[in-house]
Amino acid sequence: MNRTQRATLGGKLSAVLVAAGSSVGLGNIWRFPYVAGNNGGGAFLAIYILCVLVLGLPLMIAEFTVGRASHRNAVGAYRALDNKWSFLGYNGVLAAFLILGFYFVVSGWTAEYMVHSVTAELAQYTTAEEYAGMFERFIRNPWRPLLYTSVFVLATHFVIALGVQKGIERSAKVLMPLLFIILIALAIHSLLMPSGAEGLKFFLLPDFSKVTAATVLTALGQAFFSLSIGIGTMVTYASYFKPETNLRHTALNVTILDTLVAVLAGIMIFPAVFSAGIEPSSGPSLVFITLPGIFNGMPLSMVWSSVFFLLLVVAALTSTISLHEVITVYLHEEWHLSRRGAAWTTTGGTLALAALASLSLGILDGWRICGLNLFDSLDYVTANILLPVDGFFTCIFVGWRLDPKVLEAEITNQGRLNFRIRRIFAVLLRYLCPAVLLLVFLDNLGVF
Numbered sequence: 001m002n003r004t005q006r007a008t009l010g011g012k013l014s015a016v017l018v019a020a021g022s023s024v025g026l027g028n029i030w031r032f033p034y035v036a037g038n039n040g041g042g043a044f045l046a047i048y049i050l051c052v053l054v055l056g057l058p059l060m061i062a063e064f065t066v067g068r069a070s071h072r073n074a075v076g077a078y079r080a081l082d083n084k085w086s087f088l089g090y091n092g093v094l095a096a097f098l099i100l101g102f103y104f105v106v107s108g109w110t111a112e113y114m115v116h117s118v119t120a121e122l123a124q125y126t127t128a129e130e131y132a133g134m135f136e137r138f139i140r141n142p143w144r145p146l147l148y149t150s151v152f153v154l155a156t157h158f159v160i161a162l163g164v165q166k167g168i169e170r171s172a173k174v175l176m177p178l179l180f181i182i183l184i185a186l187a188i189h190s191l192l193m194p195s196g197a198e199g200l201k202f203f204l205l206p207d208f209s210k211v212t213a214a215t216v217l218t219a220l221g222q223a224f225f226s227l228s229i230g231i232g233t234m235v236t237y238a239s240y241f242k243p244e245t246n247l248r249h250t251a252l253n254v255t256i257l258d259t260l261v262a263v264l265a266g267i268m269i270f271p272a273v274f275s276a277g278i279e280p281s282s283g284p285s286l287v288f289i290t291l292p293g294i295f296n297g298m299p300l301s302m303v304w305s306s307v308f309f310l311l312l313v314v315a316a317l318t319s320t321i322s323l324h325e326v327i328t329v330y331l332h333e334e335w336h337l338s339r340r341g342a343a344w345t346t347t348g349g350t351l352a353l354a355a356l357a358s359l360s361l362g363i364l365d366g367w368r369i370c371g372l373n374l375f376d377s378l379d380y381v382t383a384n385i386l387l388p389v390d391g392f393f394t395c396i397f398v399g400w401r402l403d404p405k406v407l408e409a410e411i412t413n414q415g416r417l418n419f420r421i422r423r424i425f426a427v428l429l430r431y432l433c434p435a436v437l438l439l440v441f442l443d444n445l446g447v448f
């Protein structure tokens with residue numbers, strides 16, 4: 001495919017906003033607070049930030065390099081650089097499909113909770129048990145989650161169908177600033193609550209006595225999921241970057257924004273949790289069960305609740321868009337479908353998978369894959385297998401196999417930029433990242 005036929009993103013800010021749109025998602029606002037709460041709060045945060053900077057950042061730069069050096073979809077990109085490595089692209093497209101299978105379902109829940117906050121239906125319960133019961137009934141219902149998931153899938157489709165510039169870029173430019181405004185307002189509101197300081201202490205003061213090897217591995221997995229690395233999303237987005245885009249600065253900005261959102265989400269959630277006297281380690285249901293209960297005890301509760309779930313919807317949408325694009329542009333460029341046809345095929349396929357995943361929490365609960373229902377297996381297989389494997393091989397490919405001239409040319413924009421941290425970058429990418437990833441992977445398989 002001719003380079004000039006492909007879409008490119010606008011200025012410097014567009015590259016950052018679009019990539020940050022992918023990174024910032026349910027991973028930051030739904031997953032991060034409960035994982036941090038389960039793993040000791042402040043100490044987890046410290047280790048998480050270390051993982052982001054030492055491992056996540058170099059890998060994001062590596063993915064950007066592959067994307068912009070080839071100007072192709074994830075499969076085409078690896079194939080263009082080295083035919084033997086196209087399996088990494090296929091792994092990415094497959095992982096994007098499987099992640100969307102459960103991500104769309106959770107996104108649908110956030111949309112339903114937003115609607116129920118606006119209509120004040122969520123305000124009719126009081127105790128945590130009632131909220132838990134409501135959540136259980138909702139996710140087990142065969143129709144309602146499907147309805148909201150379909151709406152969410154169609155919203156994603158709509159943006160993708162508009163194209164890279166008019167759809168992806170424009171939506172990121174509107175949604176990302178909106179997300180920050182809401183998040184900052186909610187964090188300030190939360191800090192002003194009665195036991196706000198206690199929650200903040202739990203989150204920001206590290207207690208390293210609770211740290212184990214498992215904490216480090218959990219932090220790493222969370223960092224990769226949150227940054228959207230390990231499955232070709234960043235390869236795909238970087239294929240639209242301009243020649244002038246500074247890959248290192250873009251990666252650094254995206255990493256900082258993503259971490260900032262996770263920290264703000266923690267600042268928003270822990271003081272609220274402590275004010276209500278709830279354990280911070282209540283797990284994945286923190287956002288859907290604990291928080292509505294907390295909101296309910298506050299003045300103007302449904303306003304805050306609506307705004308909070310709107311925040312989740314916005315965060316989820318910019319991420320589902322990025323995952324959808326990985327598959328759409330692959331079908332478009334490799335299978336020569338029209339962009340519209342490719343988008344519809346992706347939408348149809350992911351909706352079918354998401355529908356099955358959603359039903360697997362209710363009437364299809366009997367279908368088990370190695371003991372897990374479909375929803376949980378999709379989460380498990382992607383986060384614990386496909387993501388670390390892809391990350392590991394990306395390090396090996398970019399660090400050892402790729403022509404160093406290509407890497408140098410992309411990082412320095414054909415020699416126009418300095419590359420002073422060359423040595424450190426090489427050590428991280430060639431040795432440290434693959435070694436740590438291998439450990440994570442083996443640990444996930446239960447070798448240790």
Ligand code: TRP
Pocket residue numbers: 022023024025026027028099224225226227228229230231233319320322323
């Ligand atoms: N990073 C997003 C989040 O935090 C989810 C996501 C989008 C993702 N693209 C990805 C996760 C690629 C892993 C790989 O919610």
